[in-house]
Amino acid sequence: xAGVTQTPKFRVLKTGQSMTLLCAQDMNxxxxxxxxxxxxxxxxxxxxxxxxxxxxxxxxPDGYNVxxxxxxxxxxGLESAAPSQTxxxxxxxxxxxxxxxxxxxxxxxxxxxxx
Amino acid sequence: xxxxxxxxxxxxxxxxxxxxxRCNYSSSVSVYLFWYVQYPNQGLQLLLKYLSGxxxxxxxxxxxxxxxKSQTSFHLRKPSVHISDTAEYFCAVSDRVxxxxxxxxxxxxxxxxxP
Numbered sequence: 734x735a736g737v738t739q740t741p742k743f744r745v746l747k748t749g750q751s752m753t754l755l756c757a758q759d760m761n762x763x764x765x766x767x768x769x770x771x772x773x774x775x776x777x778x779x780x781x782x783x784x785x786x787x788x789x790x791x792x793x794p795d796g797y798n799v800x801x802x803x804x805x806x807x808x809x810g811l812e813s814a815a816p817s818q819t820x821x822x823x824x825x826x827x828x829x830x831x832x833x834x835x836x837x838x839x840x841x842x843x844x845x846x847x848x
Numbered sequence: 849x850x851x852x853x854x855x856x857x858x859x860x861x862x863x864x865x866x867x868x869x870r871c872n873y874s875s876s877v878s879v880y881l882f883w884y885v886q887y888p889n890q891g892l893q894l895l896l897k898y899l900s901g902x903x904x905x906x907x908x909x910x911x912x913x914x915x916x917k918s919q920t921s922f923h924l925r926k927p928s929v930h931i932s933d934t935a936e937y938f939c940a941v942s943d944r945v946x947x948x949x950x951x952x953x954x955x956x957x958x959x960x961x962x963p
Contacts, residue, residue, distance in 0.1 A: 737891070768953075773857065775938065775955035776892075823891055837951070839891035 735759050739824050739840035746814045746847045754809040754843050756824030762838075764827045765807040766791075767799060769820040770842075776823065782807055814847045821845070850875050852941050854954035861929055862962045869924040869957045871913075871939030881922040882940040882951070883913055892938060898922065909933075934961045 737758045746752055756765065766781040778791030782801040796818060798810045807826075811818060824840040851874040861867045873879060880899055884892040896907040903915040913924045922939060939954040 773955060775854075776953040825892075836894045836897075837892075839893070841891050842889075 737824055737826055737838050737840040739822075739843050741843060742841065743844050744846070746811075746845065748815060748847060750814050751810070751812050752814065752845075753811075754822055754824075754845075756807045756809070756826075756840060758805055758807075758824075758826040758838070760826065760828070760838065761804070762826035762828050763804075764829065765801065766825045766827075766837075767797075767807065767809045768823045768825065769793065770823060771820050779809065779822075814845075816847045819845060819847045850879070850941050850943055850952045852939050852952055852954035854939050854957050856957050857955065858958045858960060860960040860962055863931055864928050866927050867925065867929050867933075867959065869937050869939075869959065871922045871924065871954060873920050873922065873939075873941045875920070875941075875943065877943065880942045881913075881915060882942075883907075883911070883922070883924050884938045884940060884953075886936045886938065886956075888935070895924075895937070929959070929961055931961045931963070933959060935959060 740755045763784050767779040768776040770776050777793045779793055779797050780791050780799040782788045785804040788799045788801055800808045822843045825837045827837045853872045855870040882897045883895040885895045886892045896905045896913055898905050898915045906912045911926045913922050915922055936956045936958045938956045940951050942951040
């Protein structure tokens, strides 16, 4: 059982380049989330989705876009990368509302460096 | 809006000694409370959660946390730590009344086990 899989695991970008991070889950979860983790800042929610075809902004959405064309996949895009987007990105999924009576499953993370 | 405060960014403790990781949340309304653990170079895993009922909740690896509504706290404790407990621990909260789709994480506490 793969759970939540993120690709790639590492990436180095030059300022201004674009890229897409892929999150795939095989648990038939409705809810999916993208977080970024920075030293001393904890986890901050970028965008989330409550079902196929829906997305919503989180705490720090600027500079990112997302799409949920298929239930099992949640893509995070950076159109023009900036050094401030250097971070570790985590995807998570849950069966129902994240905060409700359920467990959130996290991917292993993507370490992105923008130079 | 909900917020979570983890009072210690790092906690060093000797192996086999007891430990307490502190967590306070902002709202006095009904909440769900969680502790997640992140081992080095991994994603987050649910350690334990409080939804309702008994205010003392336990994990399978010896950790426990007590929900204290009057003090708006959910401190994590273990009577005797092991080197394998070295990790970063995140307290998290979501709003039960409004069933907000988002869960708010604290900034994390890094637990260092000293030999």
